[in-house]
Amino acid sequence: MPKIVDHDQRRLELVDATWRIIARLGIESATMREIALEAGFANGALKPYFPTKDDLLTFAFRHVFNRTNERIAEVTAGQSGLPALRAFCVEVLPLDEERINEARVVIPFWQKAINDPDKALIHRASMEQWFAEMLKYLSEAREAGTISTAVDDATLVGQLLNFLLGAQISAALAPDGRVEPGLNEQLEGFLALLGC
Structure with a gap:
């Protein structure tokens, strides 16, 4: 009986291996061969999932964005206004190893998006989604009277x-x-200015 392969799980394993290599060695060292080795697969086993390194990087970026959005949804559930905005921002800030590694995946993607309209569109759509969510939280805070700045x-x-x-x-x-020191303090300083 042939072995049943969970293709979604296999893709995530490859993305995780990619993150580990990028975090340790940088994007240039994240060759398809190295990624396969890191994930414990034969080099040719990647082709059905990601025909090119570029395809893998695009999937990794989308996965980072989706994972961040899942965390945001969890921490903002039942919240509104400034508490929701604060929780949103904390989930994006690179405050631990996982989020630093996510940043190391996102930044090479941005580099490619500069000259690739399809990747630029993915980034733009992601930022538009974040913009809309953050704008909603700010509007709620302004309606609640916790924001009084004229900006x-x-x-x-x-x-x-x-x-x-x-x-x-x-x-x-x-x-x-x-982790860069003071990121939480910078966020709190910004939010404190909103009441001015």
Whole structure:
């Protein structure tokens, strides 16, 4: 009887192996051969799942985004306004090894998206989704009276998104997966200014 293979599980195993290699050695070392070796598969076993390294990187980016969104949904469930916004931002910030490794996958994807319209579209759609969620939380906070700044909500969301994405770059460049100090404090400082 032939062995039944869970294709979705196999893809996730390959993505996890890709993350480990990128975190340890960088994107250039994440060859299909190295990824297969890291995952414990023969080199040719990757082709049915990811014909090219580019396909694997695109899947890995989508997986990072989906995983982050799952965490966000969990921590914001039943919350609104500033508590929901704070929880959202904390899940994106690279505050532990897992989220630093996610940043190390996302940044090479951004590099490719600069010259690849399809990848740029994936990134843009992801950021539009985050923008809409964050805007909703800010609107709720303004309605509740916890935000009084005259700066409009769209500008505030833009500032927060730039902070979150910039934090990912800083974390990916930090030596030995070290978390950048003060990210939580910077977030709290920003949120405190909203009441001005």
